[in-house]
Amino acid sequence: MTYHLYIGNRLYFSWSIAAYLMFERFGLSRDVETTVLRPENESDVRRLLGAHDLDPARTLPTAVTPDGAILNDSMAIAEELATRHPDVAFWPADPLARGTARALANEMHSSFGGLRGDWPVNLRESYVTQTPPPHIEAELDRLEALWTHARTVTGATGPWLCGDYSLVDAIFAPMAVRLAGYGFHTRPTTKAYVEAHLADPALRRWRAMGLVNEPDMPHLHLDAEQTPWRGPAPRAAVAVDAGPAENDRCPYSGDPVTHFMEMDGRIFGFCNAFCRDKTVNDAEAWPAFMAIV
Numbered sequence: 001m002t003y004h005l006y007i008g009n010r011l012y013f014s015w016s017i018a019a020y021l022m023f024e025r026f027g028l029s030r031d032v033e034t035t036v037l038r039p040e041n042e043s044d045v046r047r048l049l050g051a052h053d054l055d056p057a058r059t060l061p062t063a064v065t066p067d068g069a070i071l072n073d074s075m076a077i078a079e080e081l082a083t084r085h086p087d088v089a090f091w092p093a094d095p096l097a098r099g100t101a102r103a104l105a106n107e108m109h110s111s112f113g114g115l116r117g118d119w120p121v122n123l124r125e126s127y128v129t130q131t132p133p134p135h136i137e138a139e140l141d142r143l144e145a146l147w148t149h150a151r152t153v154t155g156a157t158g159p160w161l162c163g164d165y166s167l168v169d170a171i172f173a174p175m176a177v178r179l180a181g182y183g184f185h186t187r188p189t190t191k192a193y194v195e196a197h198l199a200d201p202a203l204r205r206w207r208a209m210g211l212v213n214e215p216d217m218p219h220l221h222l223d224a225e226q227t228p229w230r231g232p233a234p235r236a237a238v239a240v241d242a243g244p245a246e247n248d249r250c251p252y253s254g255d256p257v258t259h260f261m262e263m264d265g266r267i268f269g270f271c272n273a274f275c276r277d278k279t280v281n282d283a284e285a286w287p288a289f290m291a292i293v
């Protein structure tokens with residue numbers, strides 16, 4: 001039973017982040033094959049989807065179910081996965097928490113046009129805290145109110161909005177990383193929630209993969225002073241030309257090692273350049289690698 005997920009450039013395509021998390025965060029990563037389309041700009045998406053016979057899809061993400069349904073919308077992917085996998089806790093089980101989570105997820109999907117239009121997601125660069133124009137300030141207030149409301153009515157005490165991580169958190173992840181790029185501002189619930197997403201190993205893996213070899217989209221960059229990424233600093237590591245490595249099998253595939261990296265004065269091996277480089281970018285986000293460390 002394999003889904004096929006088509007996503008955009010990981011560093012810039014906001015809804016693709018949410019769709020990836022819907023599989024990755026709920027234990028379905030083995031049930032999905034992912035194709036990264038590489039549009040040069042947003043209007044290139046339609047051409048690439050057409051080339052993959054994905055009519056009537058027009059936007060990314062698009063998922064194809066094992067029986068061939070084309071899910072050309074993030075909320076359709078969310079609800080279809082939740083219906084097809086009733087044993088997986090996609091939504092909170094408690095009715096009050098579930099209703100709250102659904103309401104917030106749908107408002108995220110249908111609203112926040114100012115933030116989405118003016119502050120594009122960009123996981124490659126972050127900027128000194130920006131002063132929001134009034135229409136964005138109002139949306140930031142709305143997010144703080146929604147996130148505080150969810151935590152209050154559901155009694156959430158951990159990092160996530162309605163108790164355990166659920167679809168509402170996957171759907172807000174792109175907004176959280178967007179806010180991280182432009183500054184946290186002073187809203188306390190927002191700050192804590194954004195930091196929770198930045199520390200999430202699944203999101204860290206997504207960014208580590210995006211930084212390997214995906215194209216730059218300079219038209220989505222802001223002409224502003226840059227700051228270091230606001231998430232946890234990756235452990236220092238570099239690609240090196242040769243072994244020998246401590247491990248003779250790749251931690252991900254189990255195949256013989258051919259590519260090498262150095263970390264803490266130790267050499268580790270991988271079976272291809274992508275697996276090596278995603279590890280160099282954020283080693284501690286990869287449990288299979290950390291197991292051999």
Ligand SMILES: N[C@@H](CCC(=O)N[C@@H](CS)C(=O)NCC(=O)O)C(=O)O
Nearest residue numbers: 013014015042045059060061073074
């Ligand atoms: N309703 C869609 C919107 C997705 C969307 O806007 N995707 C953007 C990239 S983040 C896109 O594909 N833009 C290309 C276009 O609109 O032609 C969803 O939630 O999946």
